[in-house]
Amino acid sequence: MKSFTKITASLCVVAAVVPIAVVAKNMLSRDPEISAPDIAPSSELIARGEYLTRLADCQACHQVKGGEPFTGGRAFQLPFGTLYSTNITPDPETGIGTWSDDDFVRALHRGVRPNGENLYPAFPYTSYTAISRDDAVAIKSYLFTLKPVQAPAKKNELLFPFNQRWGLALWNGFFLTDRRFKPDPALSSKVNRGDYVANALGHCGECHTPRTLAFNLSDRIYAGASLEGWNAYNITSHKEYGIGAWSDEELKRYLLEGHAPGRGTATGPMGEVVEYSLRHLKADDASALLSYLRTIPPRPEGFVANVKESSMMTAASGSLPVATDVIEPGQRVFERNCASCHGWNGGGVQQKTAALKGLRTIYDPSAANLLQVILHGTESSALPGRSTPMPPFASLSDGEIADLVNFMRRYVGSGGKKIGAGDVADAREYQH
Amino acid sequence: MRSTFTLNINDERRTVTAPPRMPMLWVLRDLLALTGTKYGCGIAQCGACTVHLDGKALRSCVLPVGDVGDGHITTIEAVGRTDNGEKVQRAWMEIEVAQCGYCQPGQIMAAVALLNERPAPADFEIDAAMSGNLCRCGTYPRIREAIKLAATGKTDAMRTLVIGPSADSEVKEP
Numbered sequence: 001m002k003s004f005t006k007i008t009a010s011l012c013v014v015a016a017v018v019p020i021a022v023v024a025k026n027m028l029s030r031d032p033e034i035s036a037p038d039i040a041p042s043s044e045l046i047a048r049g050e051y052l053t054r055l056a057d058c059q060a061c062h063q064v065k066g067g068e069p070f071t072g073g074r075a076f077q078l079p080f081g082t083l084y085s086t087n088i089t090p091d092p093e094t095g096i097g098t099w100s101d102d103d104f105v106r107a108l109h110r111g112v113r114p115n116g117e118n119l120y121p122a123f124p125y126t127s128y129t130a131i132s133r134d135d136a137v138a139i140k141s142y143l144f145t146l147k148p149v150q151a152p153a154k155k156n157e158l159l160f161p162f163n164q165r166w167g168l169a170l171w172n173g174f175f176l177t178d179r180r181f182k183p184d185p186a187l188s189s190k191v192n193r194g195d196y197v198a199n200a201l202g203h204c205g206e207c208h209t210p211r212t213l214a215f216n217l218s219d220r221i222y223a224g225a226s227l228e229g230w231n232a233y234n235i236t237s238h239k240e241y242g243i244g245a246w247s248d249e250e251l252k253r254y255l256l257e258g259h260a261p262g263r264g265t266a267t268g269p270m271g272e273v274v275e276y277s278l279r280h281l282k283a284d285d286a287s288a289l290l291s292y293l294r295t296i297p298p299r300p301e302g303f304v305a306n307v308k309e310s311s312m313m314t315a316a317s318g319s320l321p322v323a324t325d326v327i328e329p330g331q332r333v334f335e336r337n338c339a340s341c342h343g344w345n346g347g348g349v350q351q352k353t354a355a356l357k358g359l360r361t362i363y364d365p366s367a368a369n370l371l372q373v374i375l376h377g378t379e380s381s382a383l384p385g386r387s388t389p390m391p392p393f394a395s396l397s398d399g400e401i402a403d404l405v406n407f408m409r410r411y412v413g414s415g416g417k418k419i420g421a422g423d424v425a426d427a428r429e430y431q432h
Numbered sequence: 433m434r435s436t437f438t439l440n441i442n443d444e445r446r447t448v449t450a451p452p453r454m455p456m457l458w459v460l461r462d463l464l465a466l467t468g469t470k471y472g473c474g475i476a477q478c479g480a481c482t483v484h485l486d487g488k489a490l491r492s493c494v495l496p497v498g499d500v501g502d503g504h505i506t507t508i509e510a511v512g513r514t515d516n517g518e519k520v521q522r523a524w525m526e527i528e529v530a531q532c533g534y535c536q537p538g539q540i541m542a543a544v545a546l547l548n549e550r551p552a553p554a555d556f557e558i559d560a561a562m563s564g565n566l567c568r569c570g571t572y573p574r575i576r577e578a579i580k581l582a583a584t585g586k587t588d589a590m591r592t593l594v595i596g597p598s599a600d601s602e603v604k605e606p
Contacts (some may be wrong), residue, residue, distance in 0.1 A: 350495040387453035388494040391475040404437035
């Protein structure tokens with residue numbers, strides 16, 4: 001509960017020291033919320049809304065794995081408790097069926113329910129606030145074409161004082177920049193569109209930008225952050241720490257197909273982003289997003305994956321490793337469980353998406369994503385090259401998994417600190 | 433969504449109509465009646481379904497038919513026609529490796545692929561190539577012995593298990 005104490009303490013400090021001026025400034029600079037009667041949706045508006053709903057990636061959070069889309073119920077494990085997403089089908093009782101356009105727009109822009117209750121910022125209204133009213137109404141029009149499903153909200157399990165929704169009004173006063181997106185005239189319309197796709201709709205920063213102690217997004221844009229046991233990596237334009245060295249083709253393949261050979265395979269939460277959102281990007285939006293990502297200032301944070309260096313992995317063949325003086329226990333775990341799909345040279349055997357070569361996951365000193373993938377496997381997916389997902393290996397012991405991780409890092413020539421069985425036990429705490 | 437694929441299986445052209453994501457194992461067993469290849473786990477964890485694609489061992493249960501293309505698939509039905517396949521099968525009979533036999537097609541395919549790459553494999557290479565093939569009868573010592581027999585032509589090539597008096601003085605009976 002160390003982080004809880006820290007967060008509480010820092011909240012108190014912020015509240016005591018920083019004058020009301022911050023809040024006042026935020027309140028005064030916010031864009032006025034226009035009120036308008038509900039519009040009758042046309043089929044064009046609904047089609048646009050469907051596309052925007054995908055870009056805003058609503059589905060990934062508003063469903064449980066394998067459950068009915070948009071009915072909510074997904075758990076978010078946060079340092080102060082567990083939150084559940086809600087039903088956004090047009091069911092009048094348990095969904096948003098009675099909401100007006102104004103209600104929906106206000107929820108997206110200010111994080112407020114029609115009854116005035118504040119929503120928790122796990123719902124990314126701090127990003128959605130930049131969405132234009134037209135786009136918000138289009139999203140609502142699409143959601144209202146879904147089959148209404150009776151799915152009552154699960155009760156959040158939050159610690160005091162975080163279970164007091166009124167506290168969020170104060171938090172919003174400090175941290176919600178209640179303004180719609182305005183294109184930067186100094187930048188091309190393509191980069192501006194990419195900014196809108198990435199930040200207003202795609203809310204990339206909600207995972208990739210580190211948060212401060214008060215849990216608002218810091219100004220270290222896309223420098224990498226961790227949540228629910230996963231690391232969202234540095235995606236700034238830094239050539240070593242970020243994705244600056246990726247070619248346009250590699251970035252495009254990763255974002256649209258979930259796999260860029262020699263760079264990475266999107267799994268876990270990012271796999272969902274590709275599955276539900278990015279793979280639907282139209283060509284011009286994909287290219288706008290790419291152009292925008294190139295403009296993110298480089299930040300040397302996180303870690304460097306020295307993928308170019310030769311290693312035991314690069315010396316191996318697909319089916320055999322090279323001779324070593326000692327065979328460490330982790331190599332035994334690898335040969336029994338991993339080699340037949342990933343290959344000793346990390347090239348991927350049956351499916352190229354199983355390639356390990358170049359994966360940042362293996363170089364990450366925290367081993368966070370590597371542990372989550374080993375423990376939980378990957379999801380079945382409609383993405384290319386994913387006909388068979390990786391099975392979970394949670395039945396291996398903590399010690400075996402620690403040995404495996406330590407072996408894999410040495411195998412690819414990564415200089416990370418060794419992990420222990422305790423780290424694996426900690427990683428098991430996260431349920432996905 | 434089904435597509436038609438012309439596959440090269442055991443040096444014959446075979447045409448099948450199947451969804452591109454259908455595992456080769458289903459194609460072999462259910463569409464082509466090549467039932468020598470066995471279903472074990474379906475998640476590439478046991479090796480019973482091992483076949484060759486261009487001489488390399490693969491788990492057919494996770495190999496989508498749409499990814500095979502022009503590659504040459506060899507199954508247990510035809511592997512005996514290759515030099516290494518014949519050597520391995522003879523060694524298997526000589527040592528009497530099989531017990532229940534269910535995993536053995538996969539074991540033999542993995543062993544042949546190993547010898548294709550390493551005509552005289554070291555112990556660690558046998559481990560690396562064969563550890564993904566499970567045998568619940570525990571015939572592992574005989575599998576290792578048969579691989580060494582196939583590779584060297586000698587039955588006493590294996591030092592890791594004592595079967596009767598050995599000419600090699602380093603191996604002593606307890």
